[in-house]
Amino acid sequence: MVVNPVAEEPPTASPSSGDGVAASGVWRRFGAVEALRGVDFTARYGEVTGLVGPNGAGKTTLLLVLATLLMPDAGTVRIAGHDPVTETRAARTRLGWVPDVFGVYDNLTAREYLNFAGAAYGLGSRAAARAEELLSLSRLRDYADRPVHVLSRGQKQRLGFVRSLVHEPRVLLLDEPAAGLDPYSRVELRDILRRLAAQGAAVVVSSHVLSDLEQLADRVVFVDRGVTVGERRIDDMARAPGPRMWRLRALNQSELVTALDLHNYPHADPTPGGVDVELVSDEAAAGLIAGLVRDGVHVVSCAPLTGSLEATYLELTGEQG
Amino acid sequence: MKGILTVARLELTVRIRAGRWRWLLAGWFVVLVVFTALLRVALSNATGLDGDRGTVMYGGLQLFLLGLALLVMPALTAQSINGDRERGTLGVLQVTELSAFDIAAGKLLAAWGTACIFLLVSAPLVAWSMVEGGVPVIRVVTVTFVVALLLGVICAISLGLSALLSRGTTSSVLSYLCVFGLTVGTLILFGLVTAATTQTRVVHFSPPGNNVPAGCCNSTENVERTDLTWWLLAPNPFVVLADAAPVTTQQPPTCHNVTTGASTSTYCTYPAQNGVDPLGDISRSVRSLRAPPALAVGPNLSPRRGGLVWPYGLGFDVLLGGFMLTVATRRLRTPRRKLARGVRLA
Numbered sequence: 001m002v003v004n005p006v007a008e009e010p011p012t013a014s015p016s017s018g019d020g021v022a023a024s025g026v027w028r029r030f031g032a033v034e035a036l037r038g039v040d041f042t043a044r045y046g047e048v049t050g051l052v053g054p055n056g057a058g059k060t061t062l063l064l065v066l067a068t069l070l071m072p073d074a075g076t077v078r079i080a081g082h083d084p085v086t087e088t089r090a091a092r093t094r095l096g097w098v099p100d101v102f103g104v105y106d107n108l109t110a111r112e113y114l115n116f117a118g119a120a121y122g123l124g125s126r127a128a129a130r131a132e133e134l135l136s137l138s139r140l141r142d143y144a145d146r147p148v149h150v151l152s153r154g155q156k157q158r159l160g161f162v163r164s165l166v167h168e169p170r171v172l173l174l175d176e177p178a179a180g181l182d183p184y185s186r187v188e189l190r191d192i193l194r195r196l197a198a199q200g201a202a203v204v205v206s207s208h209v210l211s212d213l214e215q216l217a218d219r220v221v222f223v224d225r226g227v228t229v230g231e232r233r234i235d236d237m238a239r240a241p242g243p244r245m246w247r248l249r250a251l252n253q254s255e256l257v258t259a260l261d262l263h264n265y266p267h268a269d270p271t272p273g274g275v276d277v278e279l280v281s282d283e284a285a286a287g288l289i290a291g292l293v294r295d296g297v298h299v300v301s302c303a304p305l306t307g308s309l310e311a312t313y314l315e316l317t318g319e320q321g
Numbered sequence: 322m323k324g325i326l327t328v329a330r331l332e333l334t335v336r337i338r339a340g341r342w343r344w345l346l347a348g349w350f351v352v353l354v355v356f357t358a359l360l361r362v363a364l365s366n367a368t369g370l371d372g373d374r375g376t377v378m379y380g381g382l383q384l385f386l387l388g389l390a391l392l393v394m395p396a397l398t399a400q401s402i403n404g405d406r407e408r409g410t411l412g413v414l415q416v417t418e419l420s421a422f423d424i425a426a427g428k429l430l431a432a433w434g435t436a437c438i439f440l441l442v443s444a445p446l447v448a449w450s451m452v453e454g455g456v457p458v459i460r461v462v463t464v465t466f467v468v469a470l471l472l473g474v475i476c477a478i479s480l481g482l483s484a485l486l487s488r489g490t491t492s493s494v495l496s497y498l499c500v501f502g503l504t505v506g507t508l509i510l511f512g513l514v515t516a517a518t519t520q521t522r523v524v525h526f527s528p529p530g531n532n533v534p535a536g537c538c539n540s541t542e543n544v545e546r547t548d549l550t551w552w553l554l555a556p557n558p559f560v561v562l563a564d565a566a567p568v569t570t571q572q573p574p575t576c577h578n579v580t581t582g583a584s585t586s587t588y589c590t591y592p593a594q595n596g597v598d599p600l601g602d603i604s605r606s607v608r609s610l611r612a613p614p615a616l617a618v619g620p621n622l623s624p625r626r627g628g629l630v631w632p633y634g635l636g637f638d639v640l641l642g643g644f645m646l647t648v649a650t651r652r653l654r655t656p657r658r659k660l661a662r663g664v665r666l667a
Contacts, residue, residue, distance in 0.1 A: 030660060067416055071656040085656055089418060097416050103409035105331070107338035119327040120417035147338075163413065 019078070020045045020171040020202020021066055026075035028061055035061040037226035038075065043202045045170070048193055050217035051206040052309075054317055058226040059206045060100060063175050066204070067097040080170050080202075093121070096169035100176040102160050106149040110140050110159055113148060114166060121167035134162040137192070153180050161189070165196075172196060172203045178212050190216045214309045224317045237308040245305035246285055249274040251298035259297045263288075276305055324419045328427020332401070333434055342397075342435075349393065350442050356385050357446045361453075373455020380566075380599030382450060383464055386443055387562055390472055391504065393439065395496035398432040398479035400489035402649065407489065421653035429473075429480050429646055436472040440465065460567050464600075467565045470635065471558045474642035475500060481645025484652035503556055503638075511553040520544050544614040551610040555634035556641075563603035564631035604630075 021043035028036040036058045043049035053059050064070040065077060068084035068091050077084055080094035104113060114134050118127025135141045138158040143151060151159065157180055164172065174193075178186050186209075193216060197203050207213050213220060214234060221231040250256035253270050260267050260277065265288065268276040279285050285302060292299050336342055360381050364374045402425075405411040414424060447465075450456055479496040486492040524540050554560055576587050607630045 065656070067412075069412060069415060069655045069657065070660075071658045088656065092416055092418055095416065097413070099409070099412055101409050102413055105335050105410060107335050108331075112334070116327070116331050117417070120324075120414065120419050122323070122418050160413075 018045065019043065020080055021049075021173075021204060022076075022078040023062070023066065024076055026062065026065060026077060027073045028058075028065060028070060029073055034226055036065070036072070039223060039226060040228045041066075041221055041223075043171070043204045044219075045202045046197055046200050047218040048197045048203040048205060048216055050213040050220035051204060051223060052208075052210065052213065052220055052313055053223035053229075056225075057223045057317070059223055060175055062223065063097075063099075063173050063204070063206060066173055067095065067099075068092055093167065094170045096164035096167070096172045098161050098164045098172075098174045098177055100179065104148045104151075104156055104159060106147065108148055109145050110148060110151070111135060111144040113159065114163060117163045117166045123167065127166075130166055134165060137165070138162040139188075154182055154185050157181055158185065158189075170201055172201055174203070174205045176207055177205060178207055178209050186212060210309045210313060211307055214307045220309060220312075222313065222316045230312075230316045232312055234309070237312055242311075243278050243280045244308075244311060245276050246279050246302055247274045247276050247305045248288075248292075248302050249300045250292075251300060255297050256292070256299070259292055259295045262295075263291060274301070324423030325427045325430060328414075328419060328424055329430040329434065332428055332431030336397075336431065336435060345393065345396075346439065346442060349389070349439055352389065353382070353386060353443055353446055357382055357449065361449075373453065375450045375453030376455035376598050376601075378450035378453055379447065379456045379461070380563075380601075382443070382446055383468065383562060383566075384559060384599060386440075387468055387471065387558055388504075390436065390439060390468070391475060391500045391558065394432075394436055394472055394475040395479045395493060395500060397435055398428075398476045399483055399493040399496040401428050401432065401480055402483040402653070403487055403489050403492055404483070406487070415653065415655050421655070422650045424653050425480065425484070425646060425649040429477055429649075432476040432480065433469075433473045436476060437469055440469055440472070457567070464562065464566050467562055467631075467635065471561060471638060474638045477642035477645045477649075481648040484649035503558055507554055507557040507560075511550060514553055515545055515547055515550045518546050518550060520546055546614065547610040548613050551607065551630065552633060554607060554610070555630050556637045557634065558638070560603065560607050561631045561634040561638065563600040564607055564629065565635065566600040566604065568601055568604070 019042045021041065023039060023041045026036050026039045026041075027034070039058060039062055041051070041062060051059050051062070061070065065072050066079060066084070068079070068088050071085055079091040082091040082094065084091040105116075108116070111131055114131035115127050118130050123130060135144050138155075138161070140151070140155060140159060140162075143155065148156065148159065157177075161174070161177060164174075172193075177189060181189060190212065193203050193205065197218070205213065205216065217234055219231060219233050220237075222229045248256060248260075253275065256275055257267070257270055260275065265277050277288070279288065289299055289302050357378065360378055361374070364377055402411065405414070415421075419427075447461060451458075451461065475496075478499050479492070482492040482495050482499070483489070486495065520543070521541050522544050524542060525538060578587055608628070611628060611630065
């Protein structure tokens with residue numbers, strides 16, 4: 001794949017005020033381990049920004065720095081224009097954070113938990129009304145007066161997520177939010193996050209589930225070994241040139257194989273899931289489908305085997321030995 | 322203040338709903354009832370008890386209650402911060418608008434409130450001993466206040482330790498060691514230091530007559546300088562409790578000055594104690610430690626008793642509690658620069 005070297009450049013060093021999150025040159029060391037070695041990261045208002053990288057790349061450490069819990073050793077960080085170190089409180093009022101692992105107070109009810117979160121953000125008399133809104137948003141209204149420990153893992157996850165929205169933050173940080181969610185809840189989470197971004201929030205999501213991010217994020221920042229290794233816009237990535245595996249399925253598989261052989265398309269051995277073909281571009285795929293239809297092959301589906309995000313991820317993070 | 326109350330209310334709600342807490346409270350009450358009833362039966366059989374039975378009952382009950390409370394409090398508080406961290410509820414609390422002090426003070430307030438509930442449960446037994454007579458209201462008010470303050474100090478120490486140490490078991494063990502240090506440790510230290518600083522002094526006396534042989538009339542004696550070491554005992558919660566309790570009834574001592582050479586000391590005769598008073602007895606013995614060593618004078622003459630001990634002890638304990646609250650606050654402050662090994666922030 002041809003890589004545009006300009007896109008490899010980290011985001012601009014000076015954080016602009018239009019960014020919900022602007023971090024540049026962030027270093028953080030734990031004893032002998034350098035978890036962050038000059039990470040650059042920005043997240044714009046109105047967009048969902050994905051944070052992607054292998055285990056131990058520093059994603060959680062970066063999110064802890066952004067969430068005002070860890071002090072960076074070096075570098076500048078702005079959350080909604082505020083420095084989390086010197087203007088901690090101002091940053092916190094504008095910030096929602098969902099850690100990868102979190103507990104809820106087992107003996108509280110869902111409603112009490114949200115009421116408490118509202119009080120902790122100084123909502124005062126508005127806390128109760130806000131709790132009701134969030135109970136509806138998380139579809140936990142039926143469980144509002146049940147103790148939290150009767151909730152399923154996914155329901156607790158949803159409760160923890162809406163807790164982070166209690167003070168209507170402009171910046172939302174989520175660490176692996178989809179972990180432990182069933183497919184329906186994932187789709188729902190995606191819809192809520194898209195809606196929040198549409199309302200103007202800057203949403204940051206770290207995730208390993210690249211297929212989820214592909215449908216959720218506007219932009220993805222790749223982090224590896226404590227540094228930013230690249231960033232892409234999802235729509236750019238989908239159009240990026242380069243050969244990729246596509247999977248074809250037809251009503252009659254032997255018909256399909258015959259047609260591919262006829263037109264000299266190299267392909268893998270057919271499997272019950274379909275036949276894999278390497279194609280150089282979207283245009284090539286469109287051309288192949290048109291050709292197959294002309295030949296009378298009943299094509300059922302033709303889709304890229306690996307997402308463009310996964311391909312980029314492997315390319316950016318996998319090659320370093 | 323609003324933030325502190327928010328945290329305290331949450332902590333109390335969570336505590337009260339946890340089942341084990343109710344059982345602990347019930348067990349606590351049963352033990353106190355059994356103790357008081359047994360004490361009452363023992364007193365009705367006792368002979369040579371001139372004073373009011375209530376004085377003994379109340380004193381015994383308060384000392385027993387304090388001892389029991391010192392054992393229970395660390396269990397209730399020693400994991401309040403590192404336990405939250407392990408359960409993953411601390412980080413989401415820290416990113417809110419609550420300050421580190423709100424969280425620390427709120428947790429302390431909840432723990433202290435719990436301690437006060439334990440105290441409140443003993444109210445019927447206190448009333449019982451008051452009915453038996455010899456327990457003035459001022460004594461009950463003062464002692465209750467002092468016990469509450471002491472339990473608050475223990476809560477603050479446990480809280481500070483739970484912020485300092487990442488493992489709940491370690492902070493629990495250390496909290497109990499602190500309680501041990503304050504109670505038994507102060508006694509041991511006082512005993513050892515007093516023994517180590519015992520002085521030998523030479524006493525001259527002049528026998529009547531002029532024919533005094535050389536080397537005559539000197540004798541050596543060992544003098545314990547408790548007037549220099551009494552403060553080691555002061556932080557002991559039992560000493561503070563007993564010494565702070567207002568004395569029931571006491572005739573003033575008759576004092577007069579004795580001049581030995583150039584120095585003049587005051588010696589007093591104390592009237593015989595009317596009946597047994599556990600708190601008063603402890604108080605009298607620790608106050609007498611503050612007096613300078615006695616001369617070999619008449620059996621009823623003893624040096625004027627030293628001053629109060631409890632203000633020093635309680636002052637030290639409250640300062641210690643305040644220090645541990647500061648430690649907890651500092652430990653909860655975010656963003657954090659240093660992170661203890663193996664500690665997960667969220």
